[in-house]
Amino acid sequence: MEMASPILLFFLFLFPISLAASDSPYDTFLQCLTDHSNPSDQISSIVYNPSNTSYTTVLQSYIRNARFNRSTTPKPVIIVTPLQITHVQIAVLCSKSIGIQLKIRSGGHDYDGISYVSDVPFIILDMFNLRSITIDMASETAWVQAGATLGELYYKIAKTSNVHGFPAGVCPTVGVGGHLSGGGYGNMLRKYGLSVDNVLDAQIVNVNGQVLDRKGMGEDLFWAIRGGGGASFGVVLSYKIGLVPVPETVTVFRVEKTLEQNATDIVYRWLNVADKLDNDLFIRVLLQPVNSNVKGVKTIRASFISMFLGDAQRLMEVMKNGFPELGLKIEDCMEMSWIQSVLYWANYNSTTAPEVLLSRIPDSVNFLKRKSDYIQTPISKDGLEWIWKKMIETGKTGFVFNPYGGKMSEIPASETPFPHRAGNICKVQYSVNWSDEAEDADKNYMNQIRRLYSYMTPFVSKSPRGAFLNYRDLDIGVTDNGKDRYEDGVVYGQKYFMGNFDRLVKVKSMVDPENFFRNEQSIPPFPS
Ligand SMILES: Cc1cc2nc3c(=O)[nH]c(=O)nc-3n(C[C@H](O)[C@H](O)[C@H](O)COP(=O)(O)OP(=O)(O)OC[C@H]3O[C@@H](n4cnc5c(N)ncnc54)[C@H](O)[C@@H]3O)c2cc1C
Ligand SMILES: *[C@@H]1O[C@H](CO)[C@@H](O)[C@H](O)[C@H]1NC(C)=O
Ligand SMILES: *[C@@H]1O[C@H](CO)[C@@H](O)[C@H](O)[C@H]1NC(C)=O
Ligand SMILES: *[C@@H]1O[C@H](CO)[C@@H](O)[C@H](O)[C@H]1NC(C)=O
Numbered sequence: 001m002e003m004a005s006p007i008l009l010f011f012l013f014l015f016p017i018s019l020a021a022s023d024s025p026y027d028t029f030l031q032c033l034t035d036h037s038n039p040s041d042q043i044s045s046i047v048y049n050p051s052n053t054s055y056t057t058v059l060q061s062y063i064r065n066a067r068f069n070r071s072t073t074p075k076p077v078i079i080v081t082p083l084q085i086t087h088v089q090i091a092v093l094c095s096k097s098i099g100i101q102l103k104i105r106s107g108g109h110d111y112d113g114i115s116y117v118s119d120v121p122f123i124i125l126d127m128f129n130l131r132s133i134t135i136d137m138a139s140e141t142a143w144v145q146a147g148a149t150l151g152e153l154y155y156k157i158a159k160t161s162n163v164h165g166f167p168a169g170v171c172p173t174v175g176v177g178g179h180l181s182g183g184g185y186g187n188m189l190r191k192y193g194l195s196v197d198n199v200l201d202a203q204i205v206n207v208n209g210q211v212l213d214r215k216g217m218g219e220d221l222f223w224a225i226r227g228g229g230g231a232s233f234g235v236v237l238s239y240k241i242g243l244v245p246v247p248e249t250v251t252v253f254r255v256e257k258t259l260e261q262n263a264t265d266i267v268y269r270w271l272n273v274a275d276k277l278d279n280d281l282f283i284r285v286l287l288q289p290v291n292s293n294v295k296g297v298k299t300i301r302a303s304f305i306s307m308f309l310g311d312a313q314r315l316m317e318v319m320k321n322g323f324p325e326l327g328l329k330i331e332d333c334m335e336m337s338w339i340q341s342v343l344y345w346a347n348y349n350s351t352t353a354p355e356v357l358l359s360r361i362p363d364s365v366n367f368l369k370r371k372s373d374y375i376q377t378p379i380s381k382d383g384l385e386w387i388w389k390k391m392i393e394t395g396k397t398g399f400v401f402n403p404y405g406g407k408m409s410e411i412p413a414s415e416t417p418f419p420h421r422a423g424n425i426c427k428v429q430y431s432v433n434w435s436d437e438a439e440d441a442d443k444n445y446m447n448q449i450r451r452l453y454s455y456m457t458p459f460v461s462k463s464p465r466g467a468f469l470n471y472r473d474l475d476i477g478v479t480d481n482g483k484d485r486y487e488d489g490v491v492y493g494q495k496y497f498m499g500n501f502d503r504l505v506k507v508k509s510m511v512d513p514e515n516f517f518r519n520e521q522s523i524p525p526f527p528s
């Protein structure tokens, strides 16, 4: 990997930039970049302001939540799209020197849009061009740049080997930069843990514009960027990951049960066994209010969607012993290669070629809101019935229950910033999508999901009520006074990181005491 000389950059930035008062931030920024790059870089071709014709296209290309795609959404004063590492270095130094907030975007999947929205003037550092993936089969590792998508990574792994995979998210358009720095999980987490449990090295640009690898950044910072959110600490350029073995044949199934088909009993059983089943087996439950067979009456549909690292016959054995209540039949099971299972989990049919994973255009864009929780003790059948009633009353918010246990319970809570390990049965994602454009619709659906979250209080983790950083939720962690950034940080920080929050604050105070790398939910340095 190429490295620019940090010494040279330091030297150049000893000189403050002097400018006429009339210059716009764009002109000032561009001048700064020009001064610190080679003329052959033609740096202006990667710097956009709102009057550039392609500004809107570039901005919208990685917006993945229509709530932040409105004319009223605050827009960046500048978008910069680095083509090489030195461009990232100078973008950091120049935005620092002109005092404009820098937002880093890789895949743009942040659920509350904080990689491309801000209520203060800001620049987007858009990483989509830095997306190379280099696989080294001899060591079963890969270097993946932040702007790559999970789909590109899976595709490339499968092209190289049919017995390797990587444990990360199921949505192929998610970006590596946000996903890995925020934890990252998918349907192999019971076997292999989170994405960050399989990260071996990284390359970042720090607040001084230096490029550092694991050795250069030290173990504290390397720990922090494996789940603490990269955006608090620097710009992640790339991660070195360890590939994991997958069998040539894996098995998937999807079985749906409504309340009339005993969904309550089956979900109750699931809550008692899902984290204890064979580590090769991951069964997610999707819970949604739907119409029942009786006109005008709603029911709850539980969809059990599974990934098994083995063949159908062994899966049937595991299910017979551990979860017979689901009534899985051999006809429900579909055997396939790991990469076909990636497509299956991304809702593509079996005739779709894996090249679709290279597409950066999501197949649907919605208005959406997500929230998260952790269930630590099984909910009683009465409790579940009460929850179903509340879900139906509330409207269309659904749940996704993702089982933990297995490898997740073996990794100490302090190993990475992600703290939700042993003792958690499952993570809950609250999920609501809508397509109504009116801004009033947002209020309605946001209220729905918040109400359901409040109904769930007795059934989920407490003090603090845990949350998953990658399921960004700006609702959590705002203090009553709404002013004290550090106190706010303590509130959301405890929920996302629990006992690891203090160490993150220490690392932050060490590597970025002036808090240049910040956003609405970043790690605050100690108040000075
Ligand atoms: C449709 C959909 C499906 C999802 N499925 C899953 C899933 O299966 N499993 C899961 O764990 N999560 C899932 N997520 C959540 C996803 O992991 C997070 O939103 C993740 O942060 C997205 O990364 P990104 O690069 O696409 O996002 P971005 O919006 O670009 O970034 C997210 C955050 O990371 C920061 N960041 C981005 N790049 C860098 C970088 N290079 N250096 C430093 N900071 C950076 C941003 O500033 C922002 O704070 C899903 C999200 C969506 C929208
Ligand atoms: C944006 O416009 C400026 C002139 O205002 C120009 O110098 C620059 O090259 C344009 N950027 C892009 C990416 O086209
Ligand atoms: C954003 O709006 C544009 C039209 O202005 C549309 O083409 C695009 O699909 C929208 N993206 C999202 C995520 O809503
Ligand atoms: C639901 O459970 C009851 C009693 O446990 C059983 O008699 C009935 O057959 C089940 N219904 C379905 C659709 O499985």
Ligand SMILES: *[C@@H]1O[C@H](CO)[C@@H](O)[C@H](O)[C@H]1NC(C)=O
Pocket (backbone or CB within 6 Å): 348, 349, 350, 351, 352
């Ligand atoms: C599979 O999906 C593709 C689009 O991805 C569609 O064109 C095709 O008709 C589908 N095939 C089947 C058998 O459903």
Ligand SMILES: *[C@@H]1O[C@H](CO)[C@@H](O)[C@H](O)[C@H]1NC(C)=O
Pocket (backbone or CB within 6 Å): 364, 365, 366, 368, 432, 433
């Ligand atoms: C909601 O939107 C997300 C992201 O666009 C998509 O992945 C998911 O399938 C949608 N869910 C429903 C029920 O439409």
